[in-house]
Amino acid sequence: MASVTIRDIEKSFGSVNVLNGVSVDIEDGEFIVLVGPSGCGKSTLLRIIAGLEQQNAGNISIADELVDNLHASHRDIAMVFQSYALYPHLTVANNISVPLHMRRLSFLQRLPLLGRFMPGHKEIMDGIKRDVDEVTETLGIGALMDRKPGQLSGGQRQRVAVGRAMVRHPRAFLMDEPLSNLDAELRVHMRAEIAELHRRLATTFIYVTHDQAEAMTMADRVAVMMDGDLLQVDTPSNVYKNPTDIRVAEFIGSPKINILAAQVDGAGKITVGDRMLSGLYSSVKGEDIQVGVRPEALTLADIKAEGLPCRIVHHENMGSEAYFHAELNIGGRVISRMDASALDTFATGQEASIVIDPQNALLFGKEGQRLASKIEVAA
Amino acid sequence: MLGNSSPMAEALKHAVLIVGALIVILPFYVMLSYSMKSPNEILTNTGGFIGSQEKMVDDYCIKLGNPKKDCYRTPVFFNYGSAFEKAPLVRYLLNGVFVTLSIFIIQVLVALPCAYALSKLRFWGRDVVFAMVLVCLLIPVHAIALPIYLMLAKVGLTNSYAALIIPWTISVFGIFLMRQFFMTIPDDLIDAARIDGMSEFSIVWKVMLPCAVPALMAFAIFSVVAHWNDYFWPRVVITGDRSYFTPPLGLREFTGGADGDFYGPIMATATIIVTPLIVAFLLAQRKFIEGITLSGMK
C-alpha cells in the first residue's frame, strides 16, 4: 500500500515523443484508470512506473520515495499484462509461487535438486504453499493448480495472472488492459471482480485500458491521456459532465458527444445554425465556438417545434432506450438518445427538429479548450 | 488441402513420395544387407537380404595357422564380431558420444545467452553484431580449417579431445536459430519475469530455455548428426593417436590393407555407427511433435 507520484515524465523512442511531461499524484489505496486511444502512451507510462522502461526526464516516487534508480523487482509492485505472460512450462501453482521463490529463497536454496537440502528450505516452502493456497482460494482457482497455462481458458489465465500479482502483497498493482482478451460477457464479469478485489485489498491500483466503459465503471479517478499528454484527471462523473477539453468530451461517453459549430455575438448569446440557444451565455464574445451536447441532452421534437430542422436517417432500438441518428438541414449529423417510447412517434426517414438542452450544453473554443458558460433561466 | 484432391492426384503424390523414400532408403538397405552376408555373396550379389548364412571360411584364421575345421564362421557373427575385434569400436563409440555431447552442451551454453541478448536486450551495436552472425553463417568450415588447425597445433592441442570439441563450441547457426525462435517469445513474459525478481541469467535458463525446447531439439539434431558423422575434422586434428578416434575414423581401419576390402565388417561397423542416431531420433520424435507450445501466452 503506497501512494505513487508521477512528476513530469517525458519519454521518446528515437525522434518520436511518446510522453510529454506527464504528472499525476495517485493516493494510497486509490483505483486510478489511465484511459486513452490506442498508441497514446498508456503502456509506456505504466512500464516506466514498473521500472521496465527508463524515462528521459521526470521522476517516479512510490510512498514518497524516489524509485527511478530501483530495478523493477525492487520497487515492490506487481503487474498484470494484457497477454497474462504466464510461464508456459510451469503449472498454475508454480506460476503463482515464482515471485515468492525469487524473494524468499536464497540463491543456494533455489538450486535445482540441491536446493531442498539447504537449511530452512522446508519451512520457507511450507510458507509459500500456504500463501499460494490462500490466493488461489480467494480467486477460486484451487482446482486448477496442476494445470499448465495452455490448458486454461482465457478467464482462468487472467485469474492466475492476478494471483501471481497478489501473492506477494505488493505496494501497488499495475494492470495493462487485463481484460481485453476476454469476450464481452466475461469482461463485464471480471470488471466487477477486479473492482471488488480492489476494495478487499485496499491497495493502490493503476489500471490501463482503452475502453472508456471500463474506465467509468471501475475507477475512483479517471486519467484521460491523448498523444502523450494527460488531459484530465478526475472522478468518472466529472470527466463525463465537466470535460476540460473537447478531446476528453469526445473520447468519454457512448454514443459519442455531438459537436456543433456555433457563433457568439457581442452580448455572449450563442447561435447554432439560425437558432439561438436560449438562456445560455458564453464567456468569450464575438467568436466562433463549438458546442458539445451529449446525446441525452438532445431531444427530437415535432418539425414545427423551436429547434434545428433535421431528417432522421437511422434509429437503433436498445430496448429501454433508443438512439436516433439525424442529418441536420444546416449540415452535420447528430445522435439523440431518448426513452424507447419515442419510437412510437419517430422513425427513420421522418422530418423532425432537434432541441438542445442549454443546461447540459458544453462550450469549447476553436482550439478545443473548455469555455465557461453562464445559464440564465428566462424569467 | 484435405479432401479436395482427386484420387489420381493422391496416387501420383504417393508414387512420387514412395520413389523418393526408396532412393533415400536404398543405401541403408545395402549397408544392412552387406553387413550380414559373406564376402562371396557380396561379390556375386546373391543370397537376398540376409544371405544364406552358410558357414564360411575365415581366411585370416587360416593364415594364423589354425586347422581349417576351426575356421568356419557364420557370416553375420563374423562381420559384427570383426567390427568390434579388429578395432576398439566401443572406445570409438564412447569417444563419439563424449565429443558430440560436449559440443552440443557447450554450444547451447553459448548460444542461448547470445540469442537472448540479440533478440531481447537493447544495446548499442546489436544489429551490427547480428549482421556479423549472419555473415559467419556463410563461411564454409573448410575455408577456416587450416588456420584453426595451425592455431591448435601452435598451442599443442592436436590429438586431444579439446581439438575435436573447441572449434565447434560457438555455433553461429545455433545462435541464429535460437535468436529467431526467441523473437517469437512475447516481451511481456520477460518483463513479468523481471518483475517477479529474476535476473537476466535466470530468465535465460528458467524461462527461455524451457520455452525453447522444440527449437533446441531441432538444433540438437543438426548438431549431433553433423558431429557424430563428421569425418573431415577428426581426420585433420587426430593425426596418430587411435585412442581419440571417433566412429567415422574407425571405419577407415577396414578399408584397403593387405587382405583387400572387407565389405562385410565395414558395413557392420557403419550399421553400428548409425544405429545410435536412428534410435535417438525415434525417441526424440515424439518430443518434437508434442513440444511445449506457447499457447499459455494468449
Ligand SMILES: Nc1ncnc2c1ncn2[C@@H]1O[C@H](COP(=O)(O)OP(=O)(O)OP(=O)(O)O)[C@@H](O)[C@H]1O
Ligand atoms: N520500444 C519501442 N520502440 C519504439 N516505439 C515504441 C516502443 N514502445 C512503444 N512505442 C511507441 O510509443 C507509442 C505509445 O505506445 P504505447 O504502447 O504506450 O501505447 P498504448 O497507449 O499502450 O496503446 P495500446 O492501447 O494500443 O496498448 C506508440 O506510438 C508506439 O509505437
Ligand SMILES: [Mg+2]
Ligand atoms: Mg498498451
